[in-house]
């Protein structure tokens with residue numbers, strides 16, 4: 001009898017508390033800033049192009065081998081509108097195989113990829129989880145807006161800043177850096 005009363009009291013106590021769960025998928029809990037969803041590609045708005053140069057470092061380091069990338073010569077570099085000589089042409093991540101480890105983000109030195117807030121990509125077809133360049137960039141734009149993302153190395157990776165830095169560098173500095181490069185190449 002006492003146990004039954006205790007049980008009833010516990011039920012009554014919890015009856016008037018706010019639920020901590022949500023009726024998914026009708027209701028959604030707030031995504032925390034630290035949340036790590038699927039990886040997405042970021043856009044350099046100063047050159048209107050992706051930060052990704054297609055260097056393949058993330059592709060090689062991905063533990064599940066779920067990424068593919070193809071690069072090409074960046075026409076904007078030839079026109080002097082970007083400091084990136086190479087730019088991404090095709091990029092694909094098979095999100096069915098992605099384990100959200102974040103290694104691709106850690107190894108990228110071009111500020112090109114981040115773990116976004118995307119987590120709802122269920123599909124009725126197997127290939128539905130293959131995110132192409134367009135999808136990854138659109139997810140990246142959403143992430144940039146919602147998180148207020150800023151690049152870690154703007155001097156190196158943001159076209160407007162890098163081009164500006166290059167144009168203000170003294171001729172002596174430029175000569176020194178080109179000499180250093182040619183010495184390294186001959187070694």
Ligand code: SF4
Pocket residue numbers: 051052053054055056057058059069107108109110111112113
């Ligand atoms: S995301 Fe970064 S590491 Fe991966 S290919 Fe692009 S630039 Fe290279």
Ligand code: SF4
Pocket residue numbers: 039061062063064065066067093097098099100101102103104105
């Ligand atoms: S988060 Fe991990 S598994 Fe997913 S694409 Fe990046 S490196 Fe590969």
